[in-house]
Amino acid sequence: MAITKAIIPVAGWGTRRLPITKIIEKSMLPVGNRPLVDYSVQELISAGVKDIYMVISNVEPCQVREFYKDNLALNLYLEARGKDDRLKLAKTLPDGVKIHYVSQDPSAKYGTAVPVAMVVEEYGIDEPVFVYMGDDFIWNPGGESAAESLLKAQKSPDESVLLGVTRPESALLNGGALTIENERVTKITEKPRPEEVTGLASVSKYIISPALLKEIVEYVNTHDFGPTDQEYMITDPFETFIEKGGIMRAAKTEGEYLDGGSLEGWVHANNVVCGTLK
Numbered sequence: 001m002a003i004t005k006a007i008i009p010v011a012g013w014g015t016r017r018l019p020i021t022k023i024i025e026k027s028m029l030p031v032g033n034r035p036l037v038d039y040s041v042q043e044l045i046s047a048g049v050k051d052i053y054m055v056i057s058n059v060e061p062c063q064v065r066e067f068y069k070d071n072l073a074l075n076l077y078l079e080a081r082g083k084d085d086r087l088k089l090a091k092t093l094p095d096g097v098k099i100h101y102v103s104q105d106p107s108a109k110y111g112t113a114v115p116v117a118m119v120v121e122e123y124g125i126d127e128p129v130f131v132y133m134g135d136d137f138i139w140n141p142g143g144e145s146a147a148e149s150l151l152k153a154q155k156s157p158d159e160s161v162l163l164g165v166t167r168p169e170s171a172l173l174n175g176g177a178l179t180i181e182n183e184r185v186t187k188i189t190e191k192p193r194p195e196e197v198t199g200l201a202s203v204s205k206y207i208i209s210p211a212l213l214k215e216i217v218e219y220v221n222t223h224d225f226g227p228t229d230q231e232y233m234i235t236d237p238f239e240t241f242i243e244k245g246g247i248m249r250a251a252k253t254e255g256e257y258l259d260g261g262s263l264e265g266w267v268h269a270n271n272v273v274c275g276t277l278k
Contacts, residue, residue: 001157003128003207004050009115010037010064010134011057011104016262027134028063029260032273035067036260038092039137044130045097047147053123054134055115058103065101068093109220111232112204117220120213128157129213131234133204138163139269140255141276146205153251160212160241163205164250165257176202176235178250185248188235200250202235203257212241212248 014026021029027037041052056062071090078087093099102118116131130147138146146163153161162185164178178200179187188202208216219237242248258272259265 001128001154002048003130003151004048005053005125005127006044006049006051006130006132007053007055007116007119008037008040008044008132008134009055009104009112011055011115012106013057014135014261017266025057025063026261028067029266031258031260031266031269035064036137036266036269037064037134038067039139040132040134041068043137043145043147044132045094047130047145047151049130049147050097052097052099053102053119054099055102055104055118058105062101065099068099109225109232111230112234113216113220113232113237116208116213116234117217120217125213126210128154128160128207128209131204131206131208135261136204136257136259136265138165138203138205138253138255139258139272139276140253143254146251146253146255149251149253150205150207153249154207155249156247158209158211159207159247159249160209160238161207161249161251162202162238164200164252165203165255166200166252178202180250183249185250186242188238188242190233190235200252202250206234209246211246212237215241215244215246 010025010027012026014021017026017029028035031039044052054064056064074090075087078090100123102122104115104118112133119125130150150161150163177189178185180200215237216234219240220232223232225232238248256272258269260269
């Protein structure tokens with residue numbers, strides 16, 4: 001089935017990337033000639049998404065919002081000089097696609113489940129949606145995108161799907177190790193010990209079913225973690241969903257997982273993208 005909605009959390013201070021994130025939002029850090037989050041945005045649009053719910057910080061000005069807004073002065077400048085090729089590049093959002101912005105207080109509840117719950121409650125979403133975190137992406141030029149892989153793995157609207165990548169063991173230790181039985185995910189081990197590494201790691205690209213969306217909202221609303229106690233991790237309600245018999249599948253990707261959240265990951269992402277573009 002077609003999925004036309006996506007949630008992308010981009011709030012947060014990006015403290016791992018200080019001091020540059022003091023003035024540049026983490027999701028807006030450049031990879032090649034585009035901001036980090038735009039790789040996910042353009043991929044989702046290509047997969048048929050028409051409504052993107054972007055969870056942003058409540059700190060102004062918001063660079064993400066500015067990037068996806070038409071710059072009328074720039075457009076007039078380019079039109080006057082006949083630079084039609086540049087004008088196309090300046091249009092960062094195609095007609096027919098809308099970004100809805102939801103503000104999140106970075107000092108309030110913290111974790112990957114919180115922005116998803118906020119969007120679901122505010123907009124009353126009750127259909128399958130893509131959920132992509134805003135500081136990483138899958139690079140697979142000329143091949144199947146992460147969104148296409150997720151859609152291919154979903155067999156009905158009641159199923160949820162997460163993206164799995166095969167990476168070196170050192171990287172797998174920092175992700176969620178997946179246990180799969182009969183084509184279904186039965187366990188997600190966060191920060192696995194070396195003996196728990198399965199060879200397939202979960203990364204932050206999902207299709208989330210209506211039932212799992214409700215599970216995420218309930219998890220955020222019924223738990224009261226202190227600001228320094230525990231994150232509201234989206235994988236916690238995933239586990240509850242699986243335990244209740246919900247179907248979650250894993251979609252494998254042939255692309256390379258690129259993470260801009262760390263300095264090393266961001267440098268590597270630029271080397272991969274810019275090296276491919278040459």
